[in-house]
Amino acid sequence: MSDSRFDRRTLLKTAVASLVALPCASLVRRAEADELPHLSEQDSLAVAMGYVHDAHKVDPNKTPQYKPGSFCHNCVQLTGKEGDTWRPCNLFPGKTVNKDGWCKVWVIKPGAKPG
Numbered sequence: 001m002s003d004s005r006f007d008r009r010t011l012l013k014t015a016v017a018s019l020v021a022l023p024c025a026s027l028v029r030r031a032e033a034d035e036l037p038h039l040s041e042q043d044s045l046a047v048a049m050g051y052v053h054d055a056h057k058v059d060p061n062k063t064p065q066y067k068p069g070s071f072c073h074n075c076v077q078l079t080g081k082e083g084d085t086w087r088p089c090n091l092f093p094g095k096t097v098n099k100d101g102w103c104k105v106w107v108i109k110p111g112a113k114p115g
């Protein structure tokens, strides 16, 4: 009987700790993303990938990989919080990219529509 109570107590403590830890982890991730520097368009990898902060500035004649309606915000590589203007990208670790940006590695996020 006491073992059963101990198990319930342990389960309750674990559940409470989890409920406290989840929002804290989310806040830490959010703070980390807010602290990351913005990727510069002059960064050597950004230049190599054709990254721009504003996809509307991509010249389709010079960049045939560009498809109208493709943006960082509908790319599978973008992480972070939906709605934030500057978010982490798997391609540029330690930096954030503009949600309206674009680069040659763009791949549509499953379920997203171009635009």
Ligand code: SF4
Residues within 6 Å of the ligand: 051, 071, 072, 073, 075, 076, 077, 078, 089, 090, 091, 092, 097, 101, 102, 103, 104, 105, 106, 107
């Ligand atoms: S990989 Fe995707 S999210 Fe990252 S910079 Fe390129 S287009 Fe934007």
